[in-house]
Amino acid sequence: MDTNKLTVLTIRYLKEAQKTAFQEMIEELHPYDIAELYRALPEKHHYKFLSFLPKANIADLIMELDSDMQLEVLQKLGIERSSKIMDIMENDDLADLLSEISEDNLAEYLSAMEQEESRTVQQLMSYPPETAGGIMTNEFVWIRDYYTVRDAVEKFKSFAEFTRNIYYLYVIDENKKLVGVVSYRDMLIADGSEMIRDIMFNRVISAPIDMDQEEVAQMIERYDFLAVPVVDENNVLKGIVTVDDVIDVFIEEAREDIEKLSASGKDIDFNTPAFVASYRRLPWLILLLFIGLLSGSILDSFENTLEQVVALIFFMPMIAGMTGNTGTQSLAVVVRGLVTNDNDRKTVLKLIWREFKVGIIIGIVCGALVFLIATLWQSVAFGIVVGVSLVATLIIGTMAGTTIPIILSRVGLDPAVASGPLITTINDIFSLLIYFGIATALMQFLI
Amino acid sequence: MDTNKLTVLTIRYLKEAQKTAFQEMIEELHPYDIAELYRALPEKHHYKFLSFLPKANIADLIMELDSDMQLEVLQKLGIERSSKIMDIMENDDLADLLSEISEDNLAEYLSAMEQEESRTVQQLMSYPPETAGGIMTNEFVWIRDYYTVRDAVEKFKSFAEFTRNIYYLYVIDENKKLVGVVSYRDMLIADGSEMIRDIMFNRVISAPIDMDQEEVAQMIERYDFLAVPVVDENNVLKGIVTVDDVIDVFIEEAREDIEKLSASGKDIDFNTPAFVASYRRLPWLILLLFIGLLSGSILDSFENTLEQVVALIFFMPMIAGMTGNTGTQSLAVVVRGLVTNDNDRKTVLKLIWREFKVGIIIGIVCGALVFLIATLWQSVAFGIVVGVSLVATLIIGTMAGTTIPIILSRVGLDPAVASGPLITTINDIFSLLIYFGIATALMQFLI
CATH class of the missing domain: 1.10.357.20 (SLC41 divalent cation transporters, integral membrane domain)
Structure with missing residues (x-):
């Protein structure tokens, strides 16, 4: 179904308050499609759309929108409902979103969120935006080297229900230092009773937390990784950067090169208002x-x-x-x-x-x-x-x-x-x- | 260990003919590192380096090199050994490599290869280079919707030993048409006795085989996929495009945009000879x-x-x-x-x-x-x-x-x-x- 037909159908469901039919339709859509639908919908329907949409889908939707529309959604949801949704958003996207919010509102959102989520995201926000720390997420799975493959698979399973982007398990020692990595594929092939230390890869390639995002992207590109672990100066595992974020880095860096070459000024796209575009070009x-x-x-x-x-x-x-x-x-x-x-x-x-x-x-x-x-x-x-x-x-x-x-x-x-x-x-x-x-x-x- | 130290060590191993020590060292390296080592090594050591290197590593090495060096490696290996290595290369990379070879040699390589591999790669080479068909690989795992999760996991396991890039299992019907997709994560969470048709995702997003590579890349970027299935006009599954290839597409397209903007001519980089660069710019x-x-x-x-x-x-x-x-x-x-x-x-x-x-x-x-x-x-x-x-x-x-x-x-x-x-x-x-x-x-x- 194309976006036009979907939009018409959505408006009908919203007008007739067919919440179940609406949610069944949404069920079949990817986050990007939900965002396309939201963008295509006239603004007067946005409020009802959001009130019909399950929490998890709103979280997905927010992550796909650009910052102007993200703020609109938050404002329509109100602080309390927003903070519930922030609790289930991916932490790296949430950190980016919160960095766009004015300081007064920020404090309100943070205090309405669950304490642990709030602490985690504040930690992420403390890293400079264009570094490994700035683009990493802390949703990764760690294990110890004395686990058996079976233990590791169990832990992996329990995390897989909550997070989408796990491809590797990282092995840490008693000081939380990164000592190895195991992919889900290694675990599939291995016998359940084998020890992680016997199947893990020791020479882990990791990104220092202050590494420039362009270098992190190059690292993932060169090694064809799906994710790269990020460590601090003591080799303590702090988070991971995933391949989908790296694609965004490549697109961003290419745009910056073109802005340089054409002296066209930062951040002018098809939606920039004429006055702002002029101001940036002048x-x-x-x-x-x-x-x-x-x-x-x-x-x-x-x-x-x-x-x-x-x-x-x-x-x-x-x-x-x-x-x-x-x-x-x-x-x-x-x-x-x-x-x-x-x-x-x-x-x-x-x-x-x-x-x-x-x-x-x-x-x-x-x-x-x-x-x-x-x-x-x-x-x-x-x-x-x-x-x-x-x-x-x-x-x-x-x-x-x-x-x-x-x-x-x-x-x-x-x-x-x-x-x-x-x-x-x-x-x-x-x-x-x-x-x-x-x-x-x-x-x-x-x- | 950095590349310089590694190069010195490698030269010592090669000179002293310490094949085992050499192979143990290589064991710990990623394909990109092996390629870096090969590039750093003086040319006179290349022959011995290749003769010490296990077949699988040579296949990895070739896939990391650019086309001039790839041809040098093939020439040093000779047709017979080359064709053995081609048998284990990833098909999409092999198709790219073979498209650089002169027609006479191509026939020799193809006839020295295993018949099935040879047929497969010739099929891949028949698609235009900058389309979904041109960048796809045919190393994917398909299952039928009446499989149980347990059957599917078994099939997945048996393939995981040979190929690196499998993240999804594609569900096809009796006419090989694509009807669903299941991720390894879905299988991890599901119960072993569940039927694939009950856990699979029906609204599969796929790329037509003649879709421009830039659109395929956009598709993967928008949906944060690790791979996208490629289908022909009858929705028959033909291959998959993986996220690592898509990163290369984004880099290539950005370079093309800059070439356009500056009218600087195609394919001029730091290593292009002055005469060639002039000829392209004039x-x-x-x-x-x-x-x-x-x-x-x-x-x-x-x-x-x-x-x-x-x-x-x-x-x-x-x-x-x-x-x-x-x-x-x-x-x-x-x-x-x-x-x-x-x-x-x-x-x-x-x-x-x-x-x-x-x-x-x-x-x-x-x-x-x-x-x-x-x-x-x-x-x-x-x-x-x-x-x-x-x-x-x-x-x-x-x-x-x-x-x-x-x-x-x-x-x-x-x-x-x-x-x-x-x-x-x-x-x-x-x-x-x-x-x-x-x-x-x-x-x-x-x-």
């Missing part, structure tokens, strides 16, 4: 506006050259544009490459050398082409000025697109500053200086 | 070169205006640049948004309307700012020409960055054509036409 644009005026003042200083040979201007957009384009291409290779490659001296020098050669090759090809065109359109002297300028600006543009982001990240600045538009605007300046510099030097042949 | 640059010359010819037609008021040129880089920048920002929002949002009429119209308002807001803010600057630098008439032009070009630039990629994807063209550099270059033309158009109209006030 700082960059205003900075680029001033850099653009700088290009203009360079032209001002070549006014003399320009007045004598107005035709020089005809090639200006092409030269400035091409320099920006090759810079953007190099920038993309660098930004994307820094995600998957090490940022060591040797790699970086090799890359700069490669891009230098690329600059020369594309400079010569494009320069030769434009020499021909400019010669036909204006004169041989023009062809030489334009062709030589293009070779020089393409080499410099390529190098600027390569080195500026590398230097920024090396000196510890956010390489986000090196966006495509910034590189383009800076390359404008380089290209104008070179082009009009060469033209001024060869002025006698042009007029 | 087609775009040459196209953009001609569009850039078009801008120049527009200036040519305004030669009269330019000769009278050379100062008009001072603001040209800023206006052209700003129009390109706002276009790139909009483009990034659209390209990224089309990944996670539906591309329906309502969403698209809402987005265009939003971006129109954004264009107006940033147009007015930047236009007012530049009016002040131009008035102070030149004259009020100049301020008006430059300010009004900027308002108009920012609105048009924003709309171009929004609508061009949408239109391209709507008419079924590859929206890859709407890169940042292309939008920038097209916006150059718009901005020049508007700016010099307004200036020419108001010429009497400027001179």
Whole structure:
């Protein structure tokens, strides 16, 4: 059934107060589908929808919504019912949700929740958001190495009824230090009377609690894990990061890369209001506006050259544009490459050398082409000025697109500053200086 | 132990021919670590390394390497030993590997392999690479709905010894049609004598075999699945796509988005040779070169205006640049948004309307700012020409960055054509036409 039909049916059930039929329908849906249905439903039906929905489904629903709608749901539920639902939400999602709530309300929710849940989630909220601690959940199953497989399976079973995401059992010693891991598959194959210590894997790969979320994601991707354990500085097991959260990290990091490259400002999506989107985009644009005026003042200083040979201007957009384009291409290779490659001296020098050669090759090809065109359109002297300028600006543009982001990240600045538009605007300046510099030097042949 | 120490130890074992010690060391490593070790090892040790390595580990190693090194390994192993290893590789990875091999060799490998494996992998290779069929594996476990949980667990166990990635059992009817799904967790909780049909989930979400890999990835991400079943047009179960492959899809799609945005050409990474990188980048640059010359010819037609008021040129880089920048920002929002949002009429119209308002807001803010600057630098008439032009070009630039990629994807063209550099270059033309158009109209006030 598609969302439209489902929405119509839902509205009928809600209007006719057919609670049982409604709940039977919901029973068959995945959390994502319930969230789609909620989003598709006109707002006036939301209250009744929530009042008909069983607690566990509301918890699922909240975890699928984005933060604006999450807050709407909480507000419609009221603090008391909300806190009951928070008790059964997955702790990592709950921590994210609570971090969006204003401080006053937060205290109310936390005190209405069950004490243990409340304590656990506050602990999770204390870790920085983009680290292993910030994305981990504490819903994992631990066992001791003297358990038999049969004991472990029993413990696993009792947890499986409450939590969805358990794929591994973690083995800890008397100090809660992580010493091994066993997968459900290992247990299936093993004999019930075997000891865990004999079947467990000892060289556990774990993420330190302060590890950047991108590195945690890489770890899971490289080893094809379903979850990775998170430990503190004493190797004490604190939680796990699961593969579904890691997919979200990859999507988030890719979005951030694109925001960098396009200087489009953080967190603008299809639903961002126009005013907010403008506000987030304007700082960059205003900075680029001033850099653009700088290009203009360079032209001002070549006014003399320009007045004598107005035709020089005809090639200006092409030269400035091409320099920006090759810079953007190099920038993309660098930004994307820094995600998957090490940022060591040797790699970086090799890359700069490669891009230098690329600059020369594309400079010569494009320069030769434009020499021909400019010669036909204006004169041989023009062809030489334009062709030589293009070779020089393409080499410099390529190098600027390569080195500026590398230097920024090396000196510890956010390489986000090196966006495509910034590189383009800076390359404008380089290209104008070179082009009009060469033209001024060869002025006698042009007029 | 880090890779350096491990490499030194490995070289010692290989030199001293300590096969047992070597294999014990390998035993403790994950496939990714074995691949890292292989990459770190000088090439002269590769042959011996492979001859010491057990078959199963070579299969793991091959699956972790990129295609150049995979082919090197096959060549070092020889066809006979390679085909033995192919027999135990995961079928989806094997299909990818074989698709890199020249046709002559391919036939040799396929005939040296076990007949059933060979047939299976040839079937997998027949699906287009970026579809559900192209990324699926056929290593899944199917059961019938009249099985008891106990029967199912037995079947699950017998498969678990051979394959790593089984999380669900798929229920099929007598025509091999997919009718249900059961997770290992459901089986753990259920009683051994229950029937599968009583505990299975009926509304199975499955991917059609020709579904684009990006949609399959979205499906797994939305539903937090570990695997999704792939079916043909008759709902016959053909294979499964697992979550680890989906992570690779997300990484690949993000890289493609960035390649689009920057027009940087496909498959350029840190290791691409300069000549190849240039060759891949040049087609775009040459196209953009001609569009850039078009801008120049527009200036040519305004030669009269330019000769009278050379100062008009001072603001040209800023206006052209700003129009390109706002276009790139909009483009990034659209390209990224089309990944996670539906591309329906309502969403698209809402987005265009939003971006129109954004264009107006940033147009007015930047236009007012530049009016002040131009008035102070030149004259009020100049301020008006430059300010009004900027308002108009920012609105048009924003709309171009929004609508061009949408239109391209709507008419079924590859929206890859709407890169940042292309939008920038097209916006150059718009901005020049508007700016010099307004200036020419108001010429009497400027001179």
